[in-house]
Amino acid sequence: MARVGVFVCHCGLNIASTVDIEKVVAYARGLPDVVVAEHNLYSCSEEGLSSIRKSIEKNKLDRVVVAACTPRTHEPLFRKTCELAGVNKYLFEFVNIREHCAWIHIKEPLSATDKAEKLIAMGVAKARLLEPQKETESSVIPTAVVIGGGLTGLTAAASLAAQGIDTHLIEREEKLGGVLGDVEVISPEFSKSGDLIGQLVKELKGSRHAKVHLGAKVVAVSGFIGNFEVTVEGKGKQEKIPAGAIILATGAQEFMPKGEYGFKEMPEVVTQLELERRLASGNVPRRAVFIQCVGSRQPGREYCSRICCNASLKNALRIVRTRPDSRVSIIHRDIMSYGTASERLYREASDRGVVFLRYGLERIPKVVRKKDGVVVEVYDETIDEMVDLDTDLVVLATPMVSREDARDLGKLLKVPLDKYGFFLEAHVKLRPVEFATDGVFIAGSARWPSSVTECMGQGLAAAAKASIPIRRGKVVVEAITASADPDRCAACGNCVIACPYEAIEIVEEHGKRYAKVNETKCKGCGTCVAACPNDAMQQRGFTSQQLSSMIDALIKSTEEET
Amino acid sequence: MVNDLGRKLAKLAFEERGADMLLVMREEHGNVVPAMVPKGEDLGDVRLDIPYQLITILENIYPWVSKGRIAIITRRCDEKALAELVKRKYVDDKRIVRIGLACSEDQIRRCRCEDPVPSKVDLGEPHAAAKGDELISRLEKMSQQERLEFWAGQFKKCNKCFGCTLNCPVCFCDDDCVLEDRTFVAEPSVPPGLSFHMIRSYHMIDKCIECGECERSCPAEIPLLTMRKLLAKDMKELFKFRPGDEKTVSPLNTTLEGEQLEDGCDEC
Amino acid sequence: MAEFSPTILAFCCNWCSYAGADLAGVSRLQMPPNIHIIRVMCSASVKPEYVLKAISGGVDGVLVLGCHIGDCHYMTGNHRTAKRMPLVQKVLKEVGIDEKRLRLDWVSASEGEKFQKVVTDFVDEVKQLGPNPMRGVKW
Numbered sequence: 001m002a003r004v005g006v007f008v009c010h011c012g013l014n015i016a017s018t019v020d021i022e023k024v025v026a027y028a029r030g031l032p033d034v035v036v037a038e039h040n041l042y043s044c045s046e047e048g049l050s051s052i053r054k055s056i057e058k059n060k061l062d063r064v065v066v067a068a069c070t071p072r073t074h075e076p077l078f079r080k081t082c083e084l085a086g087v088n089k090y091l092f093e094f095v096n097i098r099e100h101c102a103w104i105h106i107k108e109p110l111s112a113t114d115k116a117e118k119l120i121a122m123g124v125a126k127a128r129l130l131e132p133q134k135e136t137e138s139s140v141i142p143t144a145v146v147i148g149g150g151l152t153g154l155t156a157a158a159s160l161a162a163q164g165i166d167t168h169l170i171e172r173e174e175k176l177g178g179v180l181g182d183v184e185v186i187s188p189e190f191s192k193s194g195d196l197i198g199q200l201v202k203e204l205k206g207s208r209h210a211k212v213h214l215g216a217k218v219v220a221v222s223g224f225i226g227n228f229e230v231t232v233e234g235k236g237k238q239e240k241i242p243a244g245a246i247i248l249a250t251g252a253q254e255f256m257p258k259g260e261y262g263f264k265e266m267p268e269v270v271t272q273l274e275l276e277r278r279l280a281s282g283n284v285p286r287r288a289v290f291i292q293c294v295g296s297r298q299p300g301r302e303y304c305s306r307i308c309c310n311a312s313l314k315n316a317l318r319i320v321r322t323r324p325d326s327r328v329s330i331i332h333r334d335i336m337s338y339g340t341a342s343e344r345l346y347r348e349a350s351d352r353g354v355v356f357l358r359y360g361l362e363r364i365p366k367v368v369r370k371k372d373g374v375v376v377e378v379y380d381e382t383i384d385e386m387v388d389l390d391t392d393l394v395v396l397a398t399p400m401v402s403r404e405d406a407r408d409l410g411k412l413l414k415v416p417l418d419k420y421g422f423f424l425e426a427h428v429k430l431r432p433v434e435f436a437t438d439g440v441f442i443a444g445s446a447r448w449p450s451s452v453t454e455c456m457g458q459g460l461a462a463a464a465k466a467s468i469p470i471r472r473g474k475v476v477v478e479a480i481t482a483s484a485d486p487d488r489c490a491a492c493g494n495c496v497i498a499c500p501y502e503a504i505e506i507v508e509e510h511g512k513r514y515a516k517v518n519e520t521k522c523k524g525c526g527t528c529v530a531a532c533p534n535d536a537m538q539q540r541g542f543t544s545q546q547l548s549s550m551i552d553a554l555i556k557s558t559e560e561e562t
Numbered sequence: 563m564v565n566d567l568g569r570k571l572a573k574l575a576f577e578e579r580g581a582d583m584l585l586v587m588r589e590e591h592g593n594v595v596p597a598m599v600p601k602g603e604d605l606g607d608v609r610l611d612i613p614y615q616l617i618t619i620l621e622n623i624y625p626w627v628s629k630g631r632i633a634i635i636t637r638r639c640d641e642k643a644l645a646e647l648v649k650r651k652y653v654d655d656k657r658i659v660r661i662g663l664a665c666s667e668d669q670i671r672r673c674r675c676e677d678p679v680p681s682k683v684d685l686g687e688p689h690a691a692a693k694g695d696e697l698i699s700r701l702e703k704m705s706q707q708e709r710l711e712f713w714a715g716q717f718k719k720c721n722k723c724f725g726c727t728l729n730c731p732v733c734f735c736d737d738d739c740v741l742e743d744r745t746f747v748a749e750p751s752v753p754p755g756l757s758f759h760m761i762r763s764y765h766m767i768d769k770c771i772e773c774g775e776c777e778r779s780c781p782a783e784i785p786l787l788t789m790r791k792l793l794a795k796d797m798k799e800l801f802k803f804r805p806g807d808e809k810t811v812s813p814l815n816t817t818l819e820g821e822q823l824e825d826g827c828d829e830c
Numbered sequence: 831m832a833e834f835s836p837t838i839l840a841f842c843c844n845w846c847s848y849a850g851a852d853l854a855g856v857s858r859l860q861m862p863p864n865i866h867i868i869r870v871m872c873s874a875s876v877k878p879e880y881v882l883k884a885i886s887g888g889v890d891g892v893l894v895l896g897c898h899i900g901d902c903h904y905m906t907g908n909h910r911t912a913k914r915m916p917l918v919q920k921v922l923k924e925v926g927i928d929e930k931r932l933r934l935d936w937v938s939a940s941e942g943e944k945f946q947k948v949v950t951d952f953v954d955e956v957k958q959l960g961p962n963p964m965r966g967v968k969w
Contacts, residue, residue: 535736713925
């Protein structure tokens with residue numbers, strides 16, 4: 001028999017002005033297994049907490065129900081009070097009679113009181129069946145793996161190594177630097193990319209905590225946070241790297257036009273990265289036309305690649321600054337020179353005579369071969385006229401697109417991608433460099449086309465996040481994980497398929513096949529529980545008996561009423 | 563003594579298809595019972611006219627038969643039940659030898675069977691599908707209240723014998739059935755409440771191969787097959803899914819795709 | 831006779847709809863008091879058995895609320911809910927219980943107003959349907 005204590009909170013007047021607290025407390029006293037029901041002006045105050053604690057001790061309570069506000073904010077506080085009073089924190093149940101009752105039925109005090117009673121009856125019903133839980137802990141291998149040796153990966157790896165964390169940087173090419181290796185100067189301050197990469201490479205090479213694997217590819221990943229094993233293959237040999245955390249920084253690649261604007265047919269038509277290479281070798285054209293948004297912001301690839309406008313502005317300026325006789329035009333659909341520094345480039349380009357023409361998707365420009373070079377025929381929306389631009393070079397500003405093998409890597413790491421093949425973070429604002437899969441982090445253009453500043457910021461952020469479990473040395477799993485009763489389990493495999501984390505497998509022991517949950521991988525969603533036809537799968541703290549008893553309590557209290 | 567049918571079967575199963583044992587229904591002391599007969603043994607008085615779901619027996623004994631190839635008489639519904647078993651890795655398809663049996667016209671009519679012909683007919687003559695279930699057309703004409711009254715009337719006859727679950731070839735967890743617990747079926751009484759039948763209906767929705775064994779097993783003569791058929795129709799309409807094919811995956815085991823995906827919330 | 835006041839059970843997922851309900855509360859958005867929330871971690875943990883048990887036991891309506899598709903804290907948890915609940919509705923329909931007694935909807939943590947609207951609409955709808963015919967039925 002459980003000994004349940006119910007503590008109803010006035011929350012000053014927040015609850016008490018609508019809900020008749022005395023009546024609710026009297027009702028709670030009559031519920032099964034309730035040995036004491038009390039009320040506090042503010043349960044969460046120092047006074048309230050100590051009175052709950054005293055009551056637990058005095059009445060030898062082994063289940064505690066607080067009817068107050070939302071568990072989303074105050075549950076840890078009351079759980080801690082239970083622990084201090086010697087009651088396992090998982091024997092605590094929260095009933096929300098403020099947000100879900102008093103505050104939303106202000107004009108119906110009678111109904112609200114009645115509802116509060118039912119909610120408490122449901123909470124007590126569940127509390128009676130709660131079981132003490134032990135949180136599981138597992139150790140963390142103090143090593144990090146960074147996949148991708150571009151700017152983001154370099155930044156992340158250098159940061160981790162500087163923190164004294166053993167870090168493996170995996171790069172499939174023979175040199176570090178990634179896409180930035182093809183770019184000579186960085187927008188908006190025109191600094192040398194070589195200096196930046198060189199500095200990071202130097203830091204890594206000088207660190208005894210960093211190991212760089214060149215020409216190496218990740219072929220398998222197993223395990224979970226704290227205990228991954230990354231298999232790397234290269235130069236005919238395979239290496240298994242145990243790691244506590246993984247940062248994915250594989251970047252993106254330049255979209256190669258497929259026949260648009262005479263690309264590949266006319267040598268004068270090049271992509272932005274080709275222009276970068278030419279400018280780096282001193283090959284500066286006199287006349288150039290940039291066409292923006294080639295292959296982006298159109299049906300099928302709706303997104304804005306964000307960095308191409310700044311790249312075009314930068315390169316246009318490089319041309320006009322070097323050759324005063326130059327004639328440069330940028331044909332765009334909107335100029336995206338976001339940020340405090342980049343807008344300056346746009347202004348300078350205008351001042352130096354770079355011509356900006358706006359086109360629409362309905363009438364896209366044409367590149368036409370003429371006797372003495374090429375002409376870009378463009379319909380300028382602003383003046384409602386066709387304009388012909390003679391030029392020596394047409395630069396197609398194409399978007400960054402996801403790596404061709406991103407999906408394969410996503411499968412290896414069990415992390416999701418969006419519809420464009422970019423990796424999808426756990427939450428765009430709250431968890432921007434984490435995956436929903438614990439221990440795997442994302443940074444840079446693999447997530448979304450990113451500028452140099454953004455890549456570095458995200459690289460550092462991911463390194464900081466990845467260092468948390470490694471520094472702690474252990475991961476604690478909240479005891480809301482699922483587990484299957486081997487005796488009941490029929491090994492139908494529904495749960496294995498349902499689990500979004502691949503935390504369940506069918507194992508065989510003593511000739512009996514059953515589903516086994518890896519608790520470190522389990523995130524406690526309960527998807528498997530609902531998939532189980534035989535009620536063999538249960539989620540701690542949300543068992544079917546507990547939730548069913550809440551339904552029973554609701555039915556019973558409704559019947560009593562009528 | 564083996565009958566003619568038995569001789570034909572033995573030749574098919576053991577000589578032509580290399581089975582090591584044969585699972586059949588045969589008459590013993592006036593009762594028709596399932597029997598697993600090893601190669602070389604007398605098949606006895608084999609009976610094919612008893613529509614029992616031998617797949618249920620196969621599922622139950624399979625863990626105890628560690629090697630050898632098992633031949634089994636498969637009507638169309640048995641084939642489908644077998645596919646559901648293979649899909650869940652309960653049996654290894656390579657160890658199963660199928661001997662296709664086409665159902666009699668009479669049997670097809672009794673099962674209101676819409677898919678009566680096995681993929682390979684070894685025994686019997688193939689016959690056309692039944693015209694449909696007369697009870698379904700009656701139910702479809704009923705109002706909601708009449709339908710509830712009809713089914714409540716039927717379910718009140720249930721004496722909770724569990725014949726429907728125990729004999730079902732695709733009801734996999736028969737040792738501990740949730741319907742035996744109080745967790746979801748609150749009423750400890752006989753007859754059990756509506757939740758008993760609704761929960762079983764839900765559990766069968768992506769598995770039922772419409773063999774009708776539940777209905778045949780029901781001593782209270784509840785038209786359980788009709789309920790299964792109604793829900794099979796709903797399943798097909800909603801998700802274009804029919805159980806009974808190894809290669810198809812239940813919609814309950816897949817995520818949403820394409821047009822079913824709506825936009826996420828823009829605010830967060 | 832007093833107006834029929836339905837008893838409604840709601841399952842809200844911890845991350846979106848429960849938080850949406852909290853926001854409705856914080857914003858003092860008023861709604862009928864018929865709804866009783868059970869917090870679950872994900873709408874995908876709502877066993878169809880709960881719904882069938884509740885309706886069989888006389889609860890007038892069941893509301894299952896999850897995160898919007900694509901926003902599930904557990905990636906694809908709510909995809910499962912989106913598949914299961916329509917089938918549960920069919921089971922209700924076939925035995926002669928109005929399938930509208932079960933409703934599935936998506937409410938994000940920022941949609942306090944949507945929570946209010948969904949609850950208000952559902953309570954209205956269940957009022958229209960009248961008491962669950964299984965109310966008080968003893969077998």
